[in-house]
Amino acid sequence: MPPPPPASAPQPPPQPPAPAKKSAGRNLQAAIGVGVGLGVVVLAALFIVKAVFVGVVVVAVVVGVWELTSRLAERKDIRVPLIPLAVGGAAMVVAGYLRGADGAWVAMALTSLAILVWRMTEPPHDYLKDVTAGVFAAFYVPFLATFVVMMLAADDGPRRVLVFLLLTVISDTGAYAVGWRFGSHKLAPRISPGKTREGLLGAIAFAMVAGALLMEYFIDGGHWWQGLLLGLAAAVSATLGDLGESMIKRDLDIKDMGTLLPGHGGIMDRLDSLLPTAPVVWLLLVAFVGKG
Structure with missing residues (x-):
């Protein structure tokens, strides 16, 4: 009588799938390179x-x-x-x-x-x-x-423009960094699913700190408390500007306005938060330190 077949070895339980890593959603190397290049061009033109x-x-x-x-x-x-x-x-x-x-x-x-x-x-x-x-x-x-x-x-025009640019960029950076790391509550899911309330708080915090430092040490006649208000207003207007262009792009059913800037999209994809922030910063600087 043939021996019974050996019992098959028990199979290990299936492993749960590894959690998906958070992705930045864009080519960071290209985005950083293009951003640095644009920054150099803008600063050179601004101060020459x-x-x-x-x-x-x-x-x-x-x-x-x-x-x-x-x-x-x-x-x-x-x-x-x-x-x-x-x-x-x-x-x-x-x-x-x-x-x-x-x-x-x-x-x-x-x-x-x-x-x-x-x-x-x-x-x-x-x-x-x-x-x-x-x-x-x-x-x-x-x-x-x-x-x-x-x-x-204005007489100190390059400094004012630099404050405006820095506040907008720092606000965007704060929103991206905090939202990517801690974001879990959607800000406006029907308009921009990637934006979170935590990211908005990060944008406000980063911009207010930057605004206080810039107004106190960079703008003649400015005070730190004015910078707090300036940073808060800049962060809110930059976020609304970003959401506004996202609304336009959703209506047009496109991801980017163009392809001229690798890692960023088009020029309009970089101007979205800058354009509505410009009148806000201009008005507050005039109110705080005059037209110059």
């Missing part, structure tokens, strides 16, 4: 000749409106007249630098009028949709950008 920095802002505005209008045409069939928008946007930035808020408003009005007239050369179908989007684009990109050059026009 003011007019060069105005030119940098003009280029960013023109590229930004091109990206925005291109996505509107591709995804929504909205045909914004690009030429009057780009020329008017550039003129808006220059007028804001030379003539302040009055010049920016006049240039904004003339740009809007040029968009309405330019679109009249085409059939009337979708006229209202196209010109409405054009006026929105003129306000959203070049008009908000004029507050950057209005800061620059």
Whole structure:
């Protein structure tokens, strides 16, 4: 009689899957490299000749409106007249630098009028949709950008602009670092699923500390408590700006506005938090230390 087959060895219990590591969601090496490169260009232009920095802002505005209008045409069939928008946007930035808020408003009005007239050369179908989007684009990109050059026009303009840039970048960094490490409660899941309430608190904390230090030691006549308010306002406006562009991109069903900046997307993907923060910082600096 043959011997019974040997009993099979007991199988080890299945191991639970390893928890997925948190991912940054982008190419960090490319993002850091591009960010450093942009920072060098901006700082060099800012502290060498003011007019060069105005030119940098003009280029960013023109590229930004091109990206925005291109996505509107591709995804929504909205045909914004690009030429009057780009020329008017550039003129808006220059007028804001030379003539302040009055010049920016006049240039904004003339740009809007040029968009309405330019679109009249085409059939009337979708006229209202196209010109409405054009006026929105003129306000959203070049008009908000004029507050950057209005800061620059002050005697200590480069310092003011640097404070504005640092607060926005530090706010974004704080939101990213704290949200990536500790974030568990979604801030606005239908708009931007990656943003968390913890990240917002990180943005506010980082920006308030930076604002207090910058106002106390970097801005003549500034005080630390003013910096706390400035940092708080900058963090909130930067977050709202980021959410606003996320809302636009969700409506257009796209991830990025462009591909010009590896690891970042397009120019508009970098301007999203800067644009709405510019008028907030400009206004508070004028209120705290004057126009300069």
